[in-house]
Structures are given as structure tokens and as C-alpha cells.
Amino acid sequence: MDISTQDAPVPPPAPAPSLEQKRASRGATRPGDRVFLGLSRGSGILLLVIMAAIAGFLTYRAALAISEDEANFLTSFEWDANGTPPKFGIAVLAYGTVISSVIAMVIAVPISVGIALFITHYAPRRLGGVISYVIDLLAAVPSIVYGLWGALVLVPHLNGLYGWLDDYLGWTGVFEWQGGAARSLFTVGILLAIMILPIVTNVSREVFRQSPQMIEEAALALGATRWEVIRMSVLPFGRSGVISASMLGLGRALGETMAVATVLSPSFLINASLLDPGGGTFAQNIASKFGEATPVGRDALIASGLVLFVITLLVNGAARAIIARRKEYSGANA
Amino acid sequence: MKLQRKNRLRALSLGAVAVSGALALTACGSDDTGGGSGASGAPSAAAGSIKCDDAKGELLAAGSSAQKNAIDAWMKQYTASCKDVRINYNPNGSGAGITNFLQGQTAFAGSDSPLDAEEIAKSKEVCKDSQAIDLPMVGGPIAVSYNLPGVDGLVLDAPTLAKIFDDKIKTWDDEAIAKLNPDAKLPGTKIQTFHRSDDSGTTDNFTKYLKAAAADNWKYEGGKAWQAKGGQSASGSSGLAQQVTQTAGAISYMELSYAKDAQTVHVKTGAATPVEATVDNATKAIAEAKVVGEGSDLALELNYEPTADGAYPITLVTYEIACEKGNKAETLAATKSFLTYVASEEGQAILKDASYAPMPEEIITKVRETVANLS
């Protein structure tokens, strides 16, 4: 930045602008300005058009599919969209998508907050820098690689944990396990947690970093322990930031496709136990049913995609709204 | 100013490097992987009899994943002789394969089930006044493979299979299983059934068998989507094979070629001894199929309760689907030459190596006649 302030990037000393020129430069009155404004506004409008088109096209294909549907699209547990007559419903998919994302959130949010605190308040400055760098890089690992790792490394390792859960918590019904491969919604939740960890950590870290130093130092000076400082000053300050970070992570988890498709053993029933097969997710179902889909089947998948689209819109919209409110409140700009 | 210029230039040159790098890359790769692997099915001398005629160009095809391995084997032999033809077979599933074909995207389709009346009617568009026909090319046993260390040659019959896959029989030492295997030491472990999570012709044929041979115990309608409740699932025969080898107590169904590393169930039929899932035994059962297609269409109706000795009842026949007349001019030569090879004696002979069953003589003769007349 200092470079640019030193030599203002304008060609050699221009004569003082005449009044006329000044007026001209104020608004978009010159042809070049008009064209440029048109172009940039056009791009903005194009984005809106794309969004509208996505909603429009998906709705159109979905309407085609739903009109053929012999079962209740929202409540049916079946997915036989290729049959005659086609019968399909999204109940199981909605369940699986929500449950796996919730598990991911329950695991990832506390850990992410922990890492963010670690980076900003616990680790030595240099180590903190290295760690946040590594976490940034991990955010860039493609989801298919997480999927491959999940299926070939994580799943075999989870058998022991599943056995435990079944032994000690099996009586709750939620952690009953029949055995077999550990490829349930719970596994998907764990994998998704690992995948969204970087994004939640990153956003939380930025928020914690902005927490007012004066208050922290004041608290320390009064003899508060580090934990008390965090509990009383950092966490309240960062709460809305962490919430919006979690929502961003949630949005990611809801729409994750390939990692889920490689790890989950989907089935069209709802099981009280999280460890036994039961449920699928919207995105996974699209990826795995797409191959053999008939034209109606494809439209049915598009219809389920529309539901996913709406859900992620709501979640992301909510996250952004929280961020926006926080910005106004704290006056922070960045 | 100067500095910025430079920066921008650098940014630009970075882009230029990236683009030119990509362009340079496009020149240095190779598709020639034929001899490199040294694994099964390296081009053999028999390939000499393949007639390329003037076949060339890219032959796009799509469909059944059940015949993917067979296509791979044929492709290797065929393209070794006809170097100008490239075959790109996408195992995206029978349904998608037929859809692609009917939309004119592919030269032929691979399908686990023959075309239905509606599809034949639709095919008149793409085949210009003619219609699409089913050519049965590959048969195969659907093996029921299981992972039960110490138990060899497990014997099951249709009702027991139906009960297992319907979650009615839950452990391996169940009475019904013990009765069929008096000598085996059956463990008390839970049965882990695996089924396809995607829609599939294999599922369709397997459940058709259950329905035909054990109607009392299998009440589901059948179809390409798995309908029974319970059990775990995986995508593709390949996914099922992975799961069976990894999971103790697992049982699942898949084309024999995928069950190479696992134990397979001997199925008790009307015949005197239980039948093992082998290609020969499958061919014997397919020989009892009836041709139900009209005209040149060679759609088959399988008999799921064969009585012949050593006929394995759970089979699958997969078809290549092409236009009888009015095939696309660009790909006609390649399609015809490839299908001719596939139906030829050499083509059928290499199927056994890939764990598929050759078509019975009577049927394949008809196929050869039909292929010769494609236009």
C-alpha cells in the first residue's frame, strides 16, 4: 500500500482540472464511464439472474417430478422414483441430512472453538501462526480425498469405538450397534465434523482475535485466571461470531456430497440407533441414484436437490444476517 | 507506478505460464497403456481374426455396470487389432445407458434388461424408421458371496436366502441354515446382509429369482431398487465386494467376477446336488431361457427354476442394444465390427476368464446372424 501512496499512479503532472472536467468526473456521464458502469452493474445483475435461474429451473423440473409422484413427496419413506408408477419422498433424506449435520456440529463446534482459543490465547505466537496456516491449508483439501480417507482409514478404525458405544451406551437405544461395517450416519457425522473444522475454526479465530485487548488485560490485572478472562470477556464478545461460523459450517455439512457418498451405507428407513444403517442425505442420494435414473427419476432427484437448496439458503441467509447484525453492533469493519 | 506495472505484468505472466503450461501438457500424454500393465488379458494372438473393416473413430457406449468387466476385456483385445477405434464405455447403469442411447448420444447401450414396449416405440426416432433390438451377449451367474471364515461351500436354498435378505433369519447358526449344512460348524455371529444402494439390474434379477423360487418368503414387488427393509448397503457390485471382504458375517449378491476373492454359496435347486456359481453352470441355466423378442429382437425370458443338473438358477443376461437399421453413419462400421467380434467365438471365449458366462450356442448363433445384418 505504501508503494501506491508514494507515487500516485497517475501520469505526469496534469494541469489543474477545469471546472468542466471536475463536473464530468463526478457522475457517470462520459461514454467510457457509462459503458463501465453498465458492465459492472450488468455483472451484478447477472449474478442475480443466475440465482433466479437456479431456483427457476430446479423448481420447474421438480414440479414435473412431483406431479408424477404417487407418494407424498414430503412424508413418504420410499424412494422408487424409477418405478412405474414412481413413488418417492424426502422424509428419510431430510432426517439423515439433518442428523448427520447435527452430529457434525456437536463434535466440531466445541473443538473448533478450542482450537481458535488455542491459537489466539494459549499457543505461543509463532506456534499459533503455524497452526492457523496449517488449518487454512486443510480447508483446501478436496472433499473427495476426505471421502477416500474416511472410507479406507476412518471406518475400519471406528469399529472399536462403536463396540464401546454399544457396550456402555447401547441401553439408550441411540448407540445400539448390530455390527458390520461402521458406515452409519454417526460415522458421516464424525467425518463431516473433521471437514468443517477448518472453516469454523478460521472464522472463530478471526472473531476471537478482535476481542478487546484492554478488557482482557484489565481482567488479568485484577487477578483473573486465563480461563476467567476467556469466559467473561472473550466468549461473550465472540458468541455471535461463533454462531455464524457454525452456521457456515452447517451449510457446508448439509450439502456435502462425495465424502458422504463414499462413507455412508444408505437405506430408506429411519433407525433409532445412530450406529445402525438408517437414512441417507440429499446430496449423497443424488450422487448414488443418478446413474440408473430414468427421466422421471432424474427430475425426482432434482426435486430433492431443490429442497436441499432451500435449506442451505435458509441456513446461510441466517448466518449472514447474524454476521451483518454483529458488524453494525460492534462497528468492526472487515 | 513502475512497481505496479511490474506486479501486474507478473500476475499476467503467471496466468500466461499457467495457460501455456496446460497447453504444453496436452501434447505429452499417452493413451497407450496396453502392454504396460502386464496383467490379465494382454492382447492375445487370437486377436488376429478381428475384422476392423474401415472402422474408426470414437465409439461411445454406456449402460450396465454388470458387463463393464466384459467390455473391458473385449475392448483390450479389440483395440489391439483395430487401433483406429476408441471405445468409451461408461458404466453408468442400464437405465441411464438406455436413456443415452434413445437420445442418440451413444452408439450402443449395455443393459441388464431388455427394452420395454415404450422404449422400443421411442427408439424409432433415433433409429430412423427402424427400431432398436436387444442382443444378448453376456451371461453371468449372480453369486451370493459370504464372509464366514472356516465355513466352505455353504449351501442355501431360495426360501432361506429370502429369509436372510428379509432379515427374518438373523444369525448364522439358525436352524434353517443348519439343516442345509449338517456338517458345517456354523458360528453364532449375526448375519450382515448387504444390498445395492443404487438401482441395479443385478438387484432386479436377484429379487426376481427370490420371487420366482420362494414366493412365500419374498413378498416384495421387485425392481431395480432394493425394497426389503434392514441390512446395510453399498454402491455398485464393486462396493458390495469391498464390504463382504471387510466384514465378518457378511453376505451379499454380485456378479461372479466381483466375488473372486470371497466364498460363494452353493444354491440348492430341484436338481440332486446343490449347484455352485460357475460360468458353466450359468450357461446351462441360460440354455433354458426362451427368446421372447419379436423379429430380430432377441430379448430372453430366463427360467429361475431350472431343473437340469448343475444349472445355476440365479443368472443375469446382459444385452447390447443397437438399432436394427439406421445406426448412425459415423459409428456404424465400428459398432458392427465391435459387436461382430463380441459375438464371435473368440469374443465369447474370453468371457470365461473374466468370470462371465458365454451365451449358449443356440442363442449366440442367432445373435451373429442379426449383427451381420445391422445397418
Place this chain on the structure above:
Amino acid sequence: MSHAVTEKRPSSLKGGSLPRWSAWAVALAATGAGLGISAAAGLDSSIQWALIAALLFVLVNYVLAVRVEGRRQAKDRLATSLVWVAFLLAVIPLASLIWETVSRGLKVFDVYFLTHSMGVVSDTEPGGGIYHAIIGTLEQVALATLIAVPIGVLTAVYLVEYGRGRLAKTVTFFVDVMTGIPSIVAGLFILSIMLILDLQPFGFAGSLALAILMMPVVVRSTEEMLKLVPNELREASLALGVPKWRTIMKVVLPTSIGGITTGVMLAVARIMGETAPVLLLVWGADYINNNPFEGAQASLPLYIYEQYANSAGSPAAYNRAWAAALALIAIVMILNLAARGIARWKAPKTGR
């Protein structure tokens, strides 16, 4: 592990305090105990002993601190150990991911692998390579970038330089929302257009879906960068009578080009790993196809998925999948590092 805070205060005022090395000792002991218990109970999963060790570490630390230092300090220690555990819990799977990919991937990763396509090699046997997939990925991503960057940058310019009023607000909101579109939905959108137009799968269709995913990311990062350009620069330029559009082109954009490039490269890295839209729109192929506008193409992420899904458990296919994953991660990481390098090189000297 034990902290500056606890040390600075004279210990005479607050009673006993644990020695500095106590936490490390507890960590070691807990790890040992975890391993011991697992060995004794015959637990084979590393997840189990790690969890036991973590639990022991937190508990012992807390109990020790309650005894020696008092309740408040103990709570502090509890929090500290939990934060450390959280950190380790996160690092272990991530480290394992990198380790597995590198060690398994290197088995078949060589020049042959990089310069050959799958050709006629069937999925379950050894041989073949990823050349065709690399070409596909590079072409699809390059085309997506060509589409997304101009639109994204112009939109950001509009929002920052011109944007006032309702349109700008709407665009801002929808850009935010668009960031969250699942990739498979973008794929379905293009697919539904292709179904209407009766098009066959080809590389460029994938590029379109990827461009949709890329645009909002580019807009966001460019916006942030443009906001950092000091207003004085714009005013100086305008005061000299330079038209606004030239001011933007010659002053504002060049000043922020480093940041914008960084943002673009991060976005590129992001879309490079997308599988779902490619699965729906580009189909995948075993042969080299240099033309993204016609015919099915391969792509690296899709290749990984195919090798995994069609492998039937064959080690050869798994090896190829890992090696392709290694190649993909390498490309993405190089882009990331380059982006970060540019960012650091162009970053204002002050600031955090």
C-alpha cells in the same frame, strides 16, 4: 503448558502451584496409561486409546490442580487441558489424512502414472495413469476461471465503487447466499438446462457449474481487497480529472491486484476438488480428450471416486486413487501456497 500468567504472580500470595513441567508429565503418563489399558483390554483401535489418554490427561490435571492450587486455578487448568485436547483431537485425523495420502499415494506415483491415461486398463488391474484426468481438470477449471473472474471482479467493482441503494444490497445478500450453494445443486442446475437442450455431457458443462461455485468467492475476496484501497488514491486520481472508469482500471484495480489474484487462486483451488458437478455433467472417460467442448472428459476428483467405487476392493485401484489424491492435493496446495505468497508479498506492511 503452564503459563506466563500463573508464573508472573508471586506464588507466596496464592499458595502452592504446580511445577511448570507437570502438564507435560501428566500428558506422558496419560498416554502411557492409555496405551497400557488398551493393551491389557485388547483394544485394537487407536481411537480408543487416544480417547482414554485424553480423558485421563484432563482428569488428572484437574485433580492435581484442585489439590495443589485451589479451585479457581484448577478450573483454569481444566480449560487449558481441554483446549490442548481439542487441538490434538483435530490434528490427529488431519495428520493421518496427509500421512495416508502421501505414503499410500507414492506407491504408484511416477512419471508413467502422470503421463498416461487409463486407456484399456480395466479398473481392477494395475497400470494406467491420470494424465487424462489432469488435462480434464486443468481445462475445466481454466474455463471456469475465465468465466467467473471477469464477472466476479466486475460485480465487486460495482458493489464497492458504484453500489448504493437497493440493487447493491440485494446483490450483496445473494452473493453471500450463493457462497453456500452445495456443489451438487449447481450441477443439477446445469443438468436441468442440458436436459432441456438435449445436450450430451462435455467438459465445458462442468466448467459452467464450477463457475457458478467460483463467482461468489471471487466477488467476496475482490470486494474485501477493493475496500482496502485508500480513498485518497481515488480522490487524487479523480481530482486530476481522470474519468472514474479509468481511475478504477488504472488506480484501484492495480493497487489491489495482488489481493485479487490471491482470492482468485484460492477460489480455483476450491473448485478444483469438486467432484459432484463433474460426476453429473462431464461423465468421466478413460481416454485423453483434449477438447472440453465435445465429448466426455475425465477429471482428477472424479477419477479418485471412480477408482474407489469401481475397484471391487482391488489394491491396484486403491493405489491409483491415493496417488491421484496425492496429485490433486499437491496441485491445490501449490496454488494455495502461491496465493499466500502473493498475498504476503503484496500485503500492506502494517496491520495484523
